[in-house]
Amino acid sequence: MAKKVLVIDDDLDILELLIYNLSKENYEVKSAVNGLEGIKVAKSFMPDLILMDIMMPVMDGIEAGKIIKNTESLKHIYVIYLTARAEEYSEVAAFDAGADDYLTKPIKPRALVSRINAFFRKETQKNVVDGILEIAGLRINKENYSVTKEDGSIVILPKKEFEILYYLATVPNKVQSRDSLLQKIWGSDIFVVERTIDVHIRKVREKIGDKYIGTLKGVGYMFKTE
Template sequence: MGSKQLQKVLVIDDEPDIIELLKYNLKKEGYEVKTATDGKKGVEIARDFEPDLILLDIMMPHQDGVETCRQLREVPDLHGTFIIFLTARSEEYSEVAAFDIGADDYITKPIKPRALMSRISALFRRESKKKKDTNKINIGALTIDRTSYTVTIEGEQVTLPKKEFELLYFLAQNPNKVFSRDELLQNIWGSDVYVLARTVDVHIRKVREKIGEGYITTVKGVGYKFDLN
């Protein structure tokens, strides 16, 4: 992602007051901002705008945020885009659904603009730090390319949502090292994002379904490792 002046944010929310509040604060911070009042329109705008970050309400008419997020994660050009859910709902099941579908963060309303801007900055800082690492990993028939957010197995491309990709990439960078769920949460989601430990299990299961069972091993009672043995 480029300098702050070039970073683009799309706000998708059906509440005009929320849109205006976010638009004002984001522009004040130097972001380029576009908005949409429903999920379907948001997906259309995202395809053309290719934002670095999407702020997405969950409860919207016609198409909710979870379905909108699912559609956004299927767009190849948006694989590297951050998605933060905004919602008045704090029930556990909606939080789990948000992260399972590919969200990077989850913030409950009422929105505190300064706190939200801080969370956004933290996401971009972590991304900038990660990009300084080696961009491509080749292990046998598996290639993980962070530049294009692509994974290939024996030349066949496999599509992984952003967090599944980052989890695989992180484990592959540290082969044969066992990481607990808490360590994976810290390294992939960050300390400023609250995520349930079971979210790691769900992401691991989905990665295994796509690349096969032989790469990531469960160490019972401890955590997970990328196995080169």
């Protein structure tokens, strides 16, 4: 259920570094060492985001980006270039090829991962209009604590149940620990045991269906979009 990231770079040390840091953040990661291989992997892996170098053998990142954005099954994938090329013409070429962002090396892995996290949060927030979040077939209305299901039926949730669901839905496919949910929903001034989260999650599942909220045993919960 994790977001998928494809890293394309001919520098094996950078590949290893990025795979390690992205995997720690629960992303599902695959890699390729040139643009041609990257396109082949993308077609089978279907990532949510491609992180790609420009200067690579066989096929460079610009050419690969053009092919990706002109391939019907791949054109929806976000492409971020990560390259040592800092010249303006390289950046222009990247955006002309359909880039969604352009970053220059050297990289700071933790900062890069934070930027990717922020990128996915921003894409989620685009689905929020006037307090209504539409995701995975649900219409979650923050104004009246209602959830419209795929069959058109409407469920009104108690405040805390709704807040848990809404928060998880704003960070889809990212596991949230019980402690972080307690802090986010109840705050640090109110004492609530972790078991309370489990009870509220169970009630939400009973009302909207089991398929939306997943459990990572011993860790916490996440909203699933797949």
